[in-house]
Amino acid sequence: METVPKVNINALPALKNTTDDMIAPYLKSLGYKQNHTLTDVRLVIGFAACAIAGVTFYYDWTAGFEAVKGGTLYAVIAYFILNTALTFWIWLVEGGTIYVGEKDGVKITISTHTEKHSPIYHMKITSVLPGTSGPHTVEEKSSFTNWFDEKGYFVAKPFKAFLQDSIPSLAAKSPEAIALKSKTKSVKS
Incomplete structure (x- = not known):
């Protein structure tokens, strides 16, 4: 050990x-x-959510909010879905494993x-x-x-x-x- x-x-x-x-x-x-399958799935979902947030921030920073606000709505929805999936994965699938x-x-x-x-x-x-x-x-x-x-x-x-x-x-x-x-x-x- x-x-x-x-x-x-x-x-x-x-x-x-x-x-x-x-x-x-x-x-x-x-x-x-x-x-490591349980951990790998958790990491993929988490990194995907972070990637969406990062890409959205980059486009907002470079193009301005008005130009990307329609895309931001879809990014927020995708981020919400991924984080909900991550929460369910942790509580229902992993369950303390x-x-x-x-x-x-x-x-x-x-x-x-x-x-x-x-x-x-x-x-x-x-x-x-x-x-x-x-x-x-x-x-x-x-x-x-x-x-x-x-x-x-x-x-x-x-x-x-x-x-x-x-x-x-x-x-x-x-x-x-x-x-x-x-x-x-x-x-x-």
Whole structure:
């Protein structure tokens, strides 16, 4: 895992974002290949909206408002449509998904969230194993205090154990996860 700066342990968004950022590098170290389609679609929609705004500004700057006001109306409508599509994409399609990846035919999708004023990290893992009829979903939760120390530094070992315990395709394969799992459960109590 990469070095992580100190975070404010009282800021749930900082704890969640830092934890989310640690999932992809760890799974990459295990040989998972991340699929970036969700992020790519978000970027294309966002860049298209920005391009419309930029082109409209340029034409307004060079030709003057009176000359381009008819085109500005269409640009505003297109911008509104693209931003509405982006909002729906983020809320309905992505829905908190922070990782999509695959290794040896095992496809996993991870979504996370926190609840207001609660230091609990909620993780939903959907796995599709080769030769199975459908997806298998597991929901896990744990306190951020299990992998952040009292000063706000991220501690990788307990988080790795939490991930290995939570992801079905990893849980049975790693003796380190079994050893760290017992330590993590004692920390949770």
